[in-house]
Amino acid sequence: MGDPRPEDHPDPGLIEGLEPDQLVATSSRPLPPRQLSAAAKIGFWTLRGFVLLITALVVYSFVVSLRGH
Amino acid sequence: MSAESEGASIADGRRASQDALTSEDLDRARDRSRILAARRDGRRGVLVWLLLGPGVLVMLGENDGPSMLSYAASGATYGLGFFLPFIAVTFAAAFVIQEMTMRLGAVTHRGYGELIFQRFGRIWGWLSTGDLVVVNLVTLITEIIAIRVGMGFFGISTPVAVGCAVATVALSACGSRYSRWERVGMSLALFNLVFLVVAVMAHPAPGAVAAALLTWTPLPQGTAAAFLLVLASNVGAAVTPWMLFFQQSASVDKGLTRRDIAHGRVDTLVGTILAVIAGCAALVATTPLFTHHIDTSNIQGGAGYAEALRPLIGAPGAALFALGLIEAGAIAMLMVSASTAYAVGQVVGGAGHSFNRSLSEAPLFHAVNIGIAAIAGLIVLIPGAPLLAISLHANLLAAVLMPPALVFLLVLVNDREIMGAQANSWYSNLIGSLITVFVTVAGTAYAIVAFLGTFAGTAS
Secondary structure, X not given: OOOOOHHHOOOHHHHOOOOHXXXXXXXXXXXXXXXXXXXXXXXXXXXXXXXXXXXXXXXXXXXXXXHHO | OOHHHHHHHHHHHHHHHHOOOOHHHHHHHHHXXXXXXXXXXXXXXXXXXXXXXXXXXXXXXXXOHHHHHHHHHHHHHHOXXXXXXXXXXXXXXXXXHHHHHHHHHHHHOOOHHHHHHHHHOHHHHHHHHHHHHHHHXXXXXXXXXXXXXXXXXXXXXXXXXXXXXXXXXHHHOOOOOHHHHHHHHHHHHHHHHHHHHHHHHOOOOHHHHHHHHHHOOOOOOOOHHHHHHHHHHHHHHHOOHHHHHHHHHHHHHHOOOHHHHHHHHHHHHXXXXXXXXXXXXXXHHOHHHHHOOOOOOOOOOHHHHHHHHHHHHOHHHHHHHHHHHHHHHHHHHHHHHHHHHHHHHHHOOOOOOOOOOOOOOOXXXXXXXXXXXXXXXXXXXXXXXOHHHHHHHHHHHHHHHHHHHHHHHHHHHOOHHHHHHHOOOHHHHHHHHHHHHHHHHHHHHHHHHHHHHHHHHHHO
């Protein structure tokens, strides 16, 4: 987190324009983690596996195109 | 809790937070004060103007070098017809997705990477950010290639072109103020419409343009594989992972709140309309190559299209096409670099991630913003680097990595713990799910066709 700029200490009215949870001190506090169901976890990992498989096809076609040039 | 004690609690919380005010808060508060004043005084036009930004930037940023070349290839290969309205439909899909990211940012005041990291855990946060960094680096290489070939049309050398591209990213962040960075980006982004001028110079028949838009005809001729490649390439040109990270983070950096969501939609819609106009114009601009039966199968660079168009639309039109490519690459560089910096800054605990912070206040954010552009530039300068192969695979990689990003977006925007009443409606979910399925199918088909094409190439 950056240091405040003391010379810029604002009038309170200016900061009133921001919502309380917009302030960096508030928004930098992490939100609580969401509890994922087993089905959601399986779904996410299945999608990740699928994407890796398709990415492997892309990498293969990229490597083949390198040989062609 | 009574309204009085609740008000006292908020005031106490605000006082406590004010003790830890940062320069980022102060700069954002100054920008917000103008918005609040315009809203209070009923100056609607000023309010719309002040709240334009992330939506326009993300949509015109997506009309980048490779995207414009995809549209140009569609026009040169198939002429007016199916792909003209198809571009509008892909951007309509992009609007639906981007509206969700804007809403997430305005409600949670957190970036996309930050939300994945906090709500789903470190593994998914780092995987999402890792995907983004890889695809963004590849995309930035293609943007610099577009700038290089555009400048090459005017005789500017590669090192100078690369230096200009990286310097644009570095200079745009000077001033440590989001609003300044945003307005610099928007000024540059409007030059995307230079393709409209080139399209007019191509003298298309207005009736044929209107007929194509209304009837989706004539349908493309040729092989199914070639059609599928162009189709998926156009999908990849309109919906990419960096857009999600960028617009949500930029909406947070701008200071959007729940009250601004309607204007955020207007911002995204204006960006969508401008992007459709520019994208369709790039397609129309190259249709003379189709009507004159010019073989464009060997045109694989932007300067190639500009050179091929020169005898058909004149030197000024060709020069404008090359200028448009330079602009498309430059504006996309700003957005893609920024989205990387936002994402990395958000998942590295304690690091600042805002253009309202100076280099000394957020060194990681600024280092990533400029550093990834510089690395892309250095790769372009490597003698013999496989730039053509990288260019041809950039949209493909973006399309393939898009489904996980869309799924996380849909889950987040339906998370009532963080979104409350702003969570997705059933019809937003229906449209969002259909788009996710379509992008997944198009990306997968694109990858499989490219994979099978390697065997055909080997056989021949």
